Amino acid sequence: MFPTEALIDTSILPSDIMLLRDVKFFDFVRKEAGDAAVDLFEIQSINCVKSLLMTVDVYCIMNLKSKALDCFKNKHGFMLDDDTFIIKTGIKGNMDYLIDLLKQKCTDDAKLTKSSKRNQSSSPLDRTINRSSTTTESTMAFLSSNSSNVVTSKSLNLSLDEHKTYINNTLNNWCKNNESRLNLSNVSLIEAADNQQSFTCSDTVSDQESSSDTTPDQESSSDTTPDQESSSDTTPDQESSSDTTPDHESSSNAVLLNSTSTSITTDDHESLERPSPLLKRVYHCRIAISALSIVHTEFRPGKNGCLGLGVYFTRSIEGTIEKAEGTGSAHIIAEIYIEKVYEAERKVISRGHQKFGCGWV
Numbered sequence: 025m026f027p028t029e030a031l032i033d034t035s036i037l038p039s040d041i042m043l044l045r046d047v048k049f050f051d052f053v054r055k056e057a058g059d060a061a062v063d064l065f066e067i068q069s070i071n072c073v074k075s076l077l078m079t080v081d082v083y084c085i086m087n088l089k090s091k092a093l094d095c096f097k098n099k100h101g102f103m104l105d106d107d108t109f110i111i112k113t114g115i116k117g118n119m120d121y122l123i124d125l126l127k128q129k130c131t132d133d134a135k136l137t138k139s140s141k142r143n144q145s146s147s148p149l150d151r152t153i154n155r156s157s158t159t160t161e162s163t164m165a166f167l168s169s170n171s172s173n174v175v176t177s178k179s180l181n182l183s184l185d186e187h188k189t190y191i192n193n194t195l196n197n198w199c200k201n202n203e204s205r206l207n208l209s210n211v212s213l214i215e216a217a218d219n220q221q222s223f224t225c226s227d228t229v230s231d232q233e234s235s236s237d238t239t240p241d242q243e244s245s246s247d248t249t250p251d252q253e254s255s256s257d258t259t260p261d262q263e264s265s266s267d268t269t270p271d272h273e274s275s276s277n278a279v280l281l282n283s284t285s286t287s288i289t290t291d292d293h294e295s296l297e298r299p300s301p302l303l304k305r306v307y308h309c310r311i312a313i314s315a316l317s318i319v320h321t322e323f324r325p326g327k328n329g330c331l332g333l334g335v336y337f338t339r340s341i342e343g344t345i346e347k348a349e350g351t352g353s354a355h356i357i358a359e360i361y362i363e364k365v366y367e368a369e370r371k372v373i374s375r376g377h378q379k380f381g382c383g384w385v
Contacts, residue, residue, distance in 0.1 A: 028121075028124070031121065032124055032125055032128050033125075034125065034128050034129045034132060036125075037125065037126075037129055038052065041073060041126070041129060042073055042074075042129075042130075042133070044072065044073070045071055045072045046071045046072075049071055049072050049073070050062050050065065050066065050071075053065060053122065056118075056121075056122050056125075057118035057119055057121070057122045058115070058118055060099075060100050060112070060115040060118070061115065061118055061119050061122065063096065063099075063100065064082060064085070064100065064115070064119070065082075067085065067093075067096055068082065068085060070082070073126050073130075076123065076126065077123070077126060077127060077130065082119060082123075083111050083116070083119075086101050086108075086109045086110060086111055087108070087109075097109040100112055100115055
């Protein structure tokens with residue numbers, strides 16, 4: 025049997041259906057069930073939804089013995105051989121559909137009313153808890169927003185000079201703390217006019233230490249040559265490109281600061297001038313600066329497991345400040361390495377990485 029419930033769609037009913045009476049109600053019935061339904065309601069004085077649904081049997085009029093009803097019975101029903109009448113099937117179908125539709129509408133409205141009363145009758149304590157929870161969440165969101173704004177404002181207030189000072193102090197402190205471990209001396213951080221910076225330090229090696237160390241010629245024969253080592257070991261430029269792509273590079277210069285020796289300047293993979301009869305160790309680096317969103321300062325070992333002195337960055341300080349103003353955070357990541365110079369030979373003896381925060385970590 026066909027499920028008649030599939031035909032019931034209360035959305036087609038007017039929103040004020042429960043308020044319709046008399047002519048407006050009959051107009052609605054005529055539209056949904058036809059004129060015969062209107063005649064059936066009118067003759068029984070069913071003039072609204074409530075009176076219709078409270079009527080037990082709307083077809084009982086067909087069973088009444090009254091000559092006043094014969095015209096209606098003959099128009100909308102069939103007379104049987106026993107002189108009784110039944111309502112026409114189509115009229116009955118339209119009436120049953122309309123009644124079921126109105127019953128479903130009343131059921132839905134009752135459920136909504138019950139749900140609304142349940143919500144209104146909730147205890148004041150529940151409403152207080154909900155209100156308190158909402159207030160707490162709003163407060164936490166507000167404080168979180170303010171905290172973020174404070175950090176951003178602090179970073180935006182850092183000037184270019186403040187960035188430089190903080191970075192320089194951080195590097196100098198690191199060098200000082202690691203001076204004895206790395207056997208360094210005369211360490212200084214030199215800043216050039218073009219914002220390029222160089223670490224330099226020198227250590228005069230005694231004759232006894234010179235004899236115990238490998239001589240330049242011996243080291244050249246036992247170790248790989250600078251050109252060979254550059255092919256086997258990753259150069260600072262190459263290693264930097266594996267981590268971060270350099271946007272700004274500077275030439276690497278080694279400077280002997282010891283006043284008793286002759287100052288020398290080298291480019292990458294070029295021979296040094298003979299500095300003096302004494303054997304010298306020179307450590308140097310190149311610095312340009314990169315801004316990254318890193319929220320802490322840390323050290324991590326390089327490929328050979330130890331940290332060095334030199335620092336190699338990938339952008340300019342100006343770029344750091346510009347990016348900091350755009351993001352609210354500017355932190356520095358650096359490749360750490362040491363280059364040891366024995367007269368004419370340069371050798372990278374240590375690599376690593378360090379991340380520097382720019383003053384508000």
